[in-house]
Amino acid sequence: MNIYKLHYTNKEEAIIDLIAKEVYTQTKEDGLVFGQGIKAIVDIGLIVLTEQTFDEEGEELTELVYADGYHFDVMSEHEIEFTNAIVPNNPKHTFA
Amino acid sequence: MAIPSLIIGGGKWATKKDKLLAYKQNIGGRYFAINGDTSRNSTATFTNQNGLIESVGNNVARVDFKDDVKGSLLLETQSTNLITQSESFVNSYWTKSGASIQGDPSTAGVEEVVNGDFATDTWWGKDTSWTISGGSANSNGSGTMYKGSILTIGKTYLVSFDISSYTSGSVSYPNGGFTPTLAVGSYSFTYMASSATVSFSGVSFIGSIDNVSVKEVQGFASPSVDSPTGAFKLVEDTSTGAHYMSTGFYSTTNGSDYTFSAFVKKGENNFIQFIFSGATYDGGNYANFDLLNGALGSSSIGVSKIESIGDFYKCSFTSTAIATSSAGQVFIWKIQSATSSKTESYTGDGTSGVYMFGAQLEVLPYATSYIPTSGSAVTRVQDVANSFGDVNTFNSSEGVIEIKVKGLSNGGTSRKISISDGTGDNRIFISMSSTVDYWQIGLEGSDGGLLNQNFTTTTPQDVWNTIKLKYKNGDIGIKINDIEVYTNNFNFIIQSMDRLNFGKANGTGNYFLGEVQYVKYYPNITNY
Numbered sequence: 367m368n369i370y371k372l373h374y375t376n377k378e379e380a381i382i383d384l385i386a387k388e389v390y391t392q393t394k395e396d397g398l399v400f401g402q403g404i405k406a407i408v409d410i411g412l413i414v415l416t417e418q419t420f421d422e423e424g425e426e427l428t429e430l431v432y433a434d435g436y437h438f439d440v441m442s443e444h445e446i447e448f449t450n451a452i453v454p455n456n457p458k459h460t461f462a
Numbered sequence: 463m464a465i466p467s468l469i470i471g472g473g474k475w476a477t478k479k480d481k482l483l484a485y486k487q488n489i490g491g492r493y494f495a496i497n498g499d500t501s502r503n504s505t506a507t508f509t510n511q512n513g514l515i516e517s518v519g520n521n522v523a524r525v526d527f528k529d530d531v532k533g534s535l536l537l538e539t540q541s542t543n544l545i546t547q548s549e550s551f552v553n554s555y556w557t558k559s560g561a562s563i564q565g566d567p568s569t570a571g572v573e574e575v576v577n578g579d580f581a582t583d584t585w586w587g588k589d590t591s592w593t594i595s596g597g598s599a600n601s602n603g604s605g606t607m608y609k610g611s612i613l614t615i616g617k618t619y620l621v622s623f624d625i626s627s628y629t630s631g632s633v634s635y636p637n638g639g640f641t642p643t644l645a646v647g648s649y650s651f652t653y654m655a656s657s658a659t660v661s662f663s664g665v666s667f668i669g670s671i672d673n674v675s676v677k678e679v680q681g682f683a684s685p686s687v688d689s690p691t692g693a694f695k696l697v698e699d700t701s702t703g704a705h706y707m708s709t710g711f712y713s714t715t716n717g718s719d720y721t722f723s724a725f726v727k728k729g730e731n732n733f734i735q736f737i738f739s740g741a742t743y744d745g746g747n748y749a750n751f752d753l754l755n756g757a758l759g760s761s762s763i764g765v766s767k768i769e770s771i772g773d774f775y776k777c778s779f780t781s782t783a784i785a786t787s788s789a790g791q792v793f794i795w796k797i798q799s800a801t802s803s804k805t806e807s808y809t810g811d812g813t814s815g816v817y818m819f820g821a822q823l824e825v826l827p828y829a830t831s832y833i834p835t836s837g838s839a840v841t842r843v844q845d846v847a848n849s850f851g852d853v854n855t856f857n858s859s860e861g862v863i864e865i866k867v868k869g870l871s872n873g874g875t876s877r878k879i880s881i882s883d884g885t886g887d888n889r890i891f892i893s894m895s896s897t898v899d900y901w902q903i904g905l906e907g908s909d910g911g912l913l914n915q916n917f918t919t920t921t922p923q924d925v926w927n928t929i930k931l932k933y934k935n936g937d938i939g940i941k942i943n944d945i946e947v948y949t950n951n952f953n954f955i956i957q958s959m960d961r962l963n964f965g966k967a968n969g970t971g972n973y974f975l976g977e978v979q980y981v982k983y984y985p986n987i988t989n990y
Contacts, residue, residue: 367503396875396971396972399970399971400971402970405843406503406504406540406841406843406844408540408542408841410839414711414713417710418711432788441843443503457838458838458839459542459840459841460838460840461503461840462506462833462841462842462843
């Protein structure tokens with residue numbers, strides 16, 4: 367099984383690319399469905415690097431910081447050529 | 463009485479990797495095996511025959527309460543547990559306020575601190591503000607007293623110590639997130655080690671500490687085979703105010719349903735409240751749970767459920783986000799009655815609590831089976847069960863399909879059980895419709911004839927229902943719980959049906975999502 371961790375500029379770009387690579391298939395009846403051989407698509411979205419925290423008075427202690435870009439994880443039974451696959455050191459998402 | 467040519471379940475289940483055993487019986491009572499294919503490219507959990515949560519490997523079908531008459535095949539959609547520490551409530555992912563997490567003190571292991579009574583000036587490293595003398599560790603300013611390389615990162619420890627004298631400033635245990643302490647007294651807390659070092663840090667602290675103890679501790683008995691001592695106790699402190707713990711922040715999408723669930727057992731307290739944060743859920747939706755009687759209490763907008771699992775209750779609460787935000791949060795709030803208002807304040811006694819295990823947050827309108835996490839969000843993949851029977855099993859010109867099923871939800875998506883030749887041209891299906899209380903029947907013949915009919919009932923999809931579909935030229939009928947709810951005189955020519963799928967005829971999509979106690983297929987209509 368192939369697992370791809372994908373980095374995009376935004377969600378729109380991600381959906382366009384995933385349809386182009388037949389990870390998603392668009393159907394009249396059901397909208398976007400998994401393409402042939404796709405076992406899972408996980409919309410990770412924005413990844414928080416630093417959480418926003420507050421003191422007891424509600425004053426912000428640390429600012430919310432996101433990692434650059436928008437993220438999807440894809441599980442596929444066949445290989446797909448992605449140019450935007452990444453290998454995170456500390457993945458925020460895994461498969462069971 | 464006709465004999466089914468295919469039975470799936472009905473109190474007799476057997477699974478192995480990639481296969482679920484179905485069967486037929488001949489007139490003499492002899493069993494013949496008929497395999498179906500199962501897949502799920504991830505591990506998953508189910509409820510075993512003892513009522514405990516247990517995990518299975520990839521591609522193994524899950525049968526809740528297997529070897530019991532109420533055994534049922536569990537088929538679920540892909541889902542992600544967004545809680546990144548589903549069991550380790552001592553982890554700093556969980557914020558505690560007016561409360562602490564405690565393990566089972568009776569399981570405390572060996573003492574990790576060699577010189578906790580400070581009888582000699584040995585073992586500890588010290589900044590210049592700390593001295594050891596007179597049987598205590600004494601601070602006259604800001605600095606740290608420490609000992610490295612004695613704990614195992616990721617394990618849970620019970621820390622206790624005394625402040626034996628106090629003049630000014632504060633002292634804290636920085637690796638455990640322990641609140642700075644400002645008075646003479648005995649203190650204890652439980653935490654998960656993120657560092658191998660034991661340390662006490664003074665901030666302008668003029669005072670002494672003594673009787674330091676650090677011992678590994680286990681949780682309490684949980685409803686899980688895989689984490690038998692994985693439950694921890696949420697204990698109120700003695701303050702007057704709120705007593706709760708909360709998740710880390712997560713992102714919400716406006717209009718999406720979120721379901722939080724956890725296994726909770728009464729301790730000295732009988733009630734618990736789940737709250738979705740006000741920033742993203744219409745001012746903060748809440749639901750109360752009565753852990754003494756296994757009953758739902760007061761709630762605001764949303765759907766709450768309580769279900770017995772071992773001696774715990776699986777409590778769940780579903781609410782719709784009204785904003786796209788990074789400030790989603792769930793609070794587990796200690797309350798004093800089933801009708802307590804949201805965010806109740808009261809004076810705690812310092813000892814009373816409830817037992818917690820297995821927290822889960824999903825972007826779904828219902829809770830699914832438990833997905834353990836420890837450090838990241840985790841996804842369980844879609845269950846698939848297809849290709850039961852062969853061309854000799856099914857009669858293409860007449861028959862009865864009888865199923866006893868319970869959907870995971872009432873409405874949502876179209877969820878089919880189909881018999882076909884693997885194409886949409888020769889198929890018969892029963893479907894739980896995407897519309898609440900609606901069911902659907904479909905027949906499509908090789909002659910091009912198509913019957914595709916939605917019909918409403920008073921029967922929700924998410925309770926146990928027995929459904930019989932009869933098909934014969936000019937004689938179509940459906941009974942739900944022995945009451946005929948639909949008939950049609952549709953004529954059709956269907957050929958070569960050779961498989962039963964829990965989903966569409968081609969094996970992909972519209973997967974059946976729910977529990978299946980049995981499927982019986984009869985090759986004629988006498989059993990309708």
